[in-house]
Amino acid sequence: MTQISILGCGWLGFPLAKALLKEGFKIKGSTTSTGKLKTLENAGIQSLLLTLDSNTVPNEFADFLIESRTLIIAIPPKLRGKNKDYSDAQQNSFVKKIENLIPFIEKSTIENILFISSTAVYGEANDIIDENSIPAPVTESGKQLLEIEQLLLSNANFKTTILRFGGLIGEDRNPARFLAGKENVANPDAPINLIHLQDCIGIILKIIETNTWNTAFNAVTPVHPTREVYYTEKALAEKLIPPTFNHEILSVGKTILSDKLVQQLNYTFSRLDL
Template sequence: MKQISILGCGWLGLPLAKALLKDGFSVKGSTTSVEKLTNLESIGIQSFVLALETNAVPDTLSDFLDGSQILIIAIPPKLRGKNKDYSDAANNSFVKKIENILPLIQKSTVENVLFISSTAVYGEANTVVDEITIAVPVTESGKQLLEIENLLLANTDFKTTILRFGGLIGEDRNPARFLAGKENVPNPEAPINLIHLEDCIGIIQKIIATNCWNTTLNAVTPFHPSRENYYTEKALASNLIPPTFNNEIPSIGKTISSDYLIEKLNYTFTKTDL
């Protein structure tokens, strides 16, 4: 039985672990909360309390990796720390946290790494964006994600696939609530680039099933109505106050293409009407 380690059993990692268990894999999962251990163990996940640090390697990391052929890194950057302006991002560097654990990954049984990244690495532009497009991130999280992507892809001790998700939605992430009631929202004509949790999991399962390593994939549902039309419709459908948009300033917004993923994995999105 193949074993998979999931670093971060949160919003994505936990349901992913459940799906992989059903597929017949043995799953190790990490959490930063001792309180969550019992729940993870009851599901059948071999669980570890593991918090990445910028200046230390977690004691539990070696056991967490031991015996696994695949490592899935599914933790958000969480760069802000105490300061909302990211001024202390360097002290909470996601890049440094990943750099710290690389030597142990290299020495472990891990052969393949799947890094959950974001389309935020592309920055903003009025164009269609695919995997060939040069990534020029403008946010601190986007910059650090891109640096980690390059760090992992350059490592020859294991094969890495980068999965760049668009905005994540699901049962407890209702898009109707994202902008409901807000005023003067920018970029009304910009296209949406979202993906449902169900497809996030389906794509990861497909990557594993087809051994699709050493590549970068955009994962966004091929459904791109304008922000104004989409969020207004969603708010009204949920009996919420629709947002108002600023139409005086020209809209800026990219359209993320998942054509390469669809072809490479022979994948069909299940949630196309978001």
Template structure:
């Protein structure tokens, strides 16, 4: 039985693991929360408690425990899915320390010496700057946020390693399940960029695209993954708020709108993926 390891069984990783189990695959899943281990086990996911240190101290107990967990987590797996958020918005995390880059760098030696042949890295369209206009996978990213900058650096670290094949999956804004877009901006005022296009993707399509990549063996690729649905921020979020009977957001039209539009043609034409939730 083919085994897949999912590093990060959270909002996306957990239902993804369940979908892969339905395909008859064996799944190792990680969490940083002790309380969640029993939940993973109840879903027939082999549970692992893994919190990647950003400071590597070879002799420390933390590093010894991490090394043991990672070796077991990756053992026998053909594919590793990395789905952990950068978490760089907290003021307590100094941006210049590149904490997320260090964590991904810490993983690579373990991947190299494991049975893993393929890595799928869940990235984000934040690697593109808001002023880059219409972008696709051939566009050179110009990230503006710290999260986007570190994600792009992590992409490069993984892709440049020839010991395994890496596919990069850049998701747009994630919605679905408990993430209702109508709640995001409801009642807020003086919102900028009313005419900028939205670049979102539903959880169901996130999972569907990952399944398609694995089934089709599309490795050493980069994909932008967003729905082919790009209304303006104002029209979209106003309608979603109205659908939930929430106060409408109010936008500032005094300045020109800026915002990128993410093309997804490669997902459709190369991967041959059909969106299940095209109109969000």
């Protein structure tokens, strides 16, 4: 039975682990919460308590990789702010946390890495974006994600696929509540770039099923109404106060294409009803 290690069994990682179990994989999963260990174990996941640090690597990390062929890194960088001085984020450097793990990965049985990234690496381009577009992140999070992408892709000791998700939504992330009641919201004419949890999992399963490595994919549902149209409709459908938008400043926003993913993986999005 093929084993996969999922670093970060949170909002995405936990349901992904359960989906992979159904596909016949053996799963090791990490969490930073002692209270969640039993939840993972009850689901059939071999669980480990792992908290990454910019300076050290948890002793348990080597055990976390034993006998696994694929490592899925599904942890958020938890960094905020535009053009933030890198030194301010050094104590919580996501790059350093991942970089510290690489020597252990190189010595392990890991052959493939799937790194969950974000379309934040493209910054605030007012354009149509595909995987050939040059990333230009403006947030500290986007900058560090891009640096990690390059770090992993350039390592010949394993194969890496990068998955850049758009805004994540699901049953507990209701888009109707994102902007409800807010006033003077910017970029009313900018397109939305969202993806449902169900498709996040479906795409990852396809990558593993087709053994598609050493590449990068954008992963955004191919439905792009304007922010004003979308969030107004969602708020009204939930009987919430719709947001009001600022039309005095020109809207800026990118449209993320997922054509490569659809064609190369032969993937059909299941949740177009965002």
